[in-house]
Amino acid sequence: MSDRSQLEKVEDIEIRLLLEALFLKYHYDFRNYAMASIKRRLRQARQQLGIATFSALQDRLLHDPDMLPRLLGYLTIQVSEMFRDPSYFKAIREQVVPHLRTYPSLKVWIAGCSEGEELYSLVILFREEGLEDRTIFYATDINHQALEAAEAGVYPLDRIQLFTENHRKSGGRSSLSDYYQAAYGRARFDASLRRNVVFSDHSLVSDAVFGEMNLISCRNVMIYFDRKLQDRAIGLFGDSLSRKGFLGIGSKETLRFSSHSAAFVDFVREEKIYQRRSNDGG
Incomplete structure (x- = not known):
């Protein structure tokens, strides 16, 4: 050797x-x-x-x-951005939201939220679509420092141009500048965006079902897992979703090889958005 x-x-x-x-x-x-x-x-x-x-x-x-x-x-470092892959958020807005409108109250889980870029993207989207007031958002990560950064909602100002362009491409109905204040080279997102948010430590590796969710978004987290751990996470998502709830994953991730894949159907195939089957198999 x-x-x-x-x-x-x-x-x-x-x-x-x-x-x-x-x-x-x-x-x-x-x-x-x-x-x-x-x-x-x-x-x-x-x-x-x-x-x-x-x-x-x-x-x-x-x-x-x-x-x-x-x-x-x-x-646990993750490089993220607001409205990353705008077509994903556009699909949420145009194809998932119409289904979510039929519920009197909603629960959304952003699993592996890192420093909060995806969380704020979804809260802003739900506000623009008139769903924020009936929604509780659960933002979880295993990294407590990342959760603190997410709760602060402060990002370098030089990232905002990209965030703004992504928001526009996602079908944004307002200006992203409506949601933050800029000062001293930083953008601080408005505290009102956090009024319906619960921040919590949670590990997809070892923790249990989080709750009955209508939408779970966990993007570009499972690519770091091996096959066994991916399977555990997908099973956890299935158990955490309400009947006909939605799951969004990253563009390089798949449910195809999971033992839990039969619990889901493709909803927007090209954006990796799935729907949990109803209990009767529909």
């Missing part, structure tokens, strides 16, 4: 031990995440934190409480 192969084998062992320590001490379970993605993120963490080995990183994690949020920042 070459020296490089031997080093990679040792690193794999160190990473598995590190993930086991993370689970046993803090109950964050990344053991079934896709190894290539985890390894890349942990290498970045080790380099930027100035830690020589994964074993040394594990030692810091076990003995330094400040290391947990820093490490989670690398393991």
Whole structure:
């Protein structure tokens, strides 16, 4: 075995031990995440934190409480934007919302909400469509720091042009500038957008059904899971949806290989929006 192969084998062992320590001490379970993605993120963490080995990183994690949020920042990092993939939000607006209008009250779950870009996108969309007042939005993530950022609703001003263009392409009925105030190089989204929002820690890896939802949006989260964990998450979504509720996932994600795929039907196939079958199979 070459020296490089031997080093990679040792690193794999160190990473598995590190993930086991993370689970046993803090109950964050990344053991079934896709190894290539985890390894890349942990290498970045080790380099930027100035830690020589994964074993040394594990030692810091076990003995330094400040290391947990820093490490989670690398393991759960998501690059997002408001109204990302505008055609997805346009499909929600034009094809899902007409069904949601028939309900007197609604529950929407943004799973893996990161720093809140998708949450605010959906709240604004529901406000424009007249559904916000009858809706409770649940924004969840395993990263508490990300949840705090989502609750603050503050983004760099240089991102707003992209957000605004996405909003327009999604069929926005107003100007995005109606929803934020700009100052000191930042845009702060209006507190009224959070009046019906519940922010909560929740792990798709280990936590249970979240509630009976009419719409679940979980986009570009499962791409980091291995097949077993993807299957668990999809089963959780199915159990958390009301009869004929809707599930939206990322453009590179699929339900096709899940043991729970029969619980869903394609609703807007090209945008990866599915509908849970009714109990009678319809």
